[in-house]
Amino acid sequence: MKRVLSGEAPAQLPNLLTEYFNLTPDTWGKDVHNGDYEWLRAWKDPARSLLD
C-alpha cells in the first residue's frame, strides 16, 4: 500500500497485476467460461426460460 500511495506502484488493480507484478493470463484466475453463458446468449429471448 505504501508503494501505491507513493506512486511507485499503480493503484488500478489490472495495472498492478500486469505492469507491476508482471502476471499473465496463464497465472491468474479466470471465469472458466470467459463469460460465455447460455443464458446470456438467450438474454433477448422474450421467454427468457433459462432465467426462470
Added chain:
Amino acid sequence: MRNTWLTNGSGETGAIFDFDGTLDRLLTALDQRPYSFKEFMEEWIIDQFLRTLDEFGLEKPWYWNLLVDELDIYHHMIYASAYSYRATFMVQFCDPRSSRRKWLRQKYPKYWDDMDAVWEQISERWRTVGPGPANEFAVHGTALPTFCDLCQLPLSAGTPRKNTARVFVHDGRKYIFCSEPCQWIFLHEPERYANHRIS
C-alpha cells in the same frame, strides 16, 4: 476461507473455514451435491457446538445469531467478491447460476434475491462487452480490495443491501473491520492485533 467467530467467550477464536462453502458447494455439480453448505454447517457444526456449550454449561456468545444468519449469505458474498477479483487467485471461477439458480433460491431463500441481483449486474456486464478472455478485466474489480484488520479477509460481511464494515481509531491509527464481532475481538486484545499487517 472464513473464520466464523466461534469463540468460547474468553476471546479465544476458533476458525472454521468455509472455503468448502465458498467454492465446493457452489461449483460442485448439482447431482453430486447432497446438501447445501448451510445444511452441512447446521448439522455438523452448529448442532455439535450447541451440544458442547450445553455440556460445559456455557452460554452462546452474543454474536451467535449473527453467525447463524451468515450461514445464509456470507459464503455467497465472499464468492461474489472472489469472482470480482478472480485475477488475484490461481483458481477458475464461474457464474454460479444456470442450473444452480433454482437450487440456490430454494436452499437460500432469505437472501438469494439480493445475491441474484449482484450476479445480474455481472451478467449484464458480460452481455455488454461480450464473452472472451480479452474481456476478463472488463468484468472485474479495478479498485484495490480492502481487507479486515482482524480476520484479514475482504470486507464481504453483511449483505448486498447492508455493508457491515466499520472504521475504528486506536492509538491514533484507523482500523477497518468487516463486522462488529471482528472489532469486538480486536478490542479484547488490541496489543495482539494492532500491528498485524495484511500479507
